[in-house]
Amino acid sequence: MRQGKIFKAAGGFFSLRDEEGVEFTCRARGILKRNRHTLMVGDEVIFQPVAEPNYDSAGEGVIEKVLPRRNSLRRPAVVNVDQLAVVFSMKNPPCDWQLASRLAVLAEQEGIPVFFCFNKADLITADELEEIDTLLMPFPYTYIHTSALTGEGIAMLKNNLACRCSVFAGPSGAGKSSLLNVVQPGLTLKTGTISEKVGRGKHTTRSAELLPLDKGGTVVDTPGFTRLNFVDLEAGELAHYFPEFADLRSRCIFRDCRHLDEPGCAVRESVGKSINPLRYEHYRFFMEELNRQEVY
Ligand SMILES: Nc1nc2c(ncn2[C@@H]2O[C@H](COP(=O)(O)OP(=O)(O)OP(=O)(O)O)[C@@H](O)[C@H]2O)c(=O)[nH]1
Ligand SMILES: [Mg+2]
Ligand SMILES: [Zn+2]
Structure with missing residues (x-):
């Protein structure tokens, strides 16, 4: 038996990396499914390898057991998260501050630390930036200004991401995938364009996956959303x-x-x-x- 972490889930198959970083594609033992125990991206599992990997394909195995979760995010569905990186663009589309607070509440509810990334700094003037900073005072969360285009704030962002599992969340078109492509060259995540008509993103990213960073740690790029409801909150x-x-x-x-x-x-x-x-x-x-x- 070996331990691994699920980094991707699709069509009843789970891709995981064992403790040495070797990849396996696994199915789940029947008992796990019967107990309605849904396996999620981020789960630490015990699995039985059935075929070792070779030079052009991942190994194969069966997941026997899921280890207890530290926390779980519902949307995006990822577990064992160290922090939530909430990305908003300051312009095109403009920042929805209420949605930012809503995301913060959802993270607080799960006990997951949050930091904010206000992106597309290249699109606003120094005066507009100052206005935003004044508006955010006193704001109870760490935030950085970034630009995937000019590289502003990227070094800071990289430091925040090192050696942790971070989930990127935020509205469609904010620049989550673009930022990750700059943070980790080689990722080549698909990025979208902003719809001229509605001024929103086009939901380019569709499924959640843990992506490894050179500096250690993983990031999850997630599909953007426009609405979020509270669940189990009184x-x-x-x-x-x-x-x-x-x-x-x-x-x-x-x-x-x-x-x-x-x-x-x-x-x-x-x-x-x-x-x-x-x-x-x-x-x-x-x-x-x-x-x-x-x-x-
Ligand atoms: N000017 C400017 N444009 C940016 C910046 N970051 C991203 N963009 C553009 O914004 C658009 C949307 O970027 P994406 O990275 O696809 O946005 P996303 O948040 O991943 O969107 P979804 O996957 O739909 O949730 C693309 O046209 C990017 O080129 C930035 O810092 N400055
Ligand atoms: Mg995206
Ligand atoms: Zn009171």
Whole structure:
């Protein structure tokens, strides 16, 4: 028996690399399927090799067991993730800040660290960049400005990715695949064009796969999306996933304060000070959405 990590899943076959980096294509033992245990990209598994690899093809094997998962992302469906790299373009298409907060909540819910990459820095002026920086102050996440075109911020991005498993997520057309092609020459991920008519990307990337980096670590390029819904999230929990609220929550007068219109709410009183007004707006919007979901 050997241990490996699934890097790709397609049509009932799982591609994995063992601890030496040797590739095997595996099926799953029947019992795994009967237990409705879906194997996912990122899973650490125990497998039985049935054919060793040769010079032009991967080995073959059968997956016997899945090891416990550290975490799991639903969308994209990847498990055992070290961090989420959220990519937005600052222009063409313009950044949807609310979608950025939504992704951050989803990552917080799974306990996965997030950092943001605001891409296409080459398309905006220094003044516009300053405006964005002002808008984001104080923003509770690390962020970098990048350009896949000029190489701005790429060294920083590379450092952030080394020796970790990072999932790239963000709307279609933000430049996820383009950035990865620059970070790791030789990847040749397909990139798309921005539709002239709707100003959006065309969903060029379609399936999730762990791609190895020369400097160690793996990245997952994922298909972009335009909508994301909250799953298994209760309105009362939402504040826990806004890290900038953490130190304030215990100072609200009401213990079950929802930080909306209650008197003596320490969170609301900090808006415009330690809390970014835009982030608080997103909080209120998400609360309304979650309350609507609970009613129906
Ligand atoms: N000007 C400029 N264009 C960029 C940059 N990064 C990507 N693009 C362009 O933006 C378009 C979309 O890039 P992709 O890399 O395919 O975007 P994606 O996020 O992978 O999109 P999906 O796979 O659909 O989710 C392509 O035409 C790229 O050439 C950048 O930094 N600056
Ligand atoms: Mg792509
Ligand atoms: Zn409160």
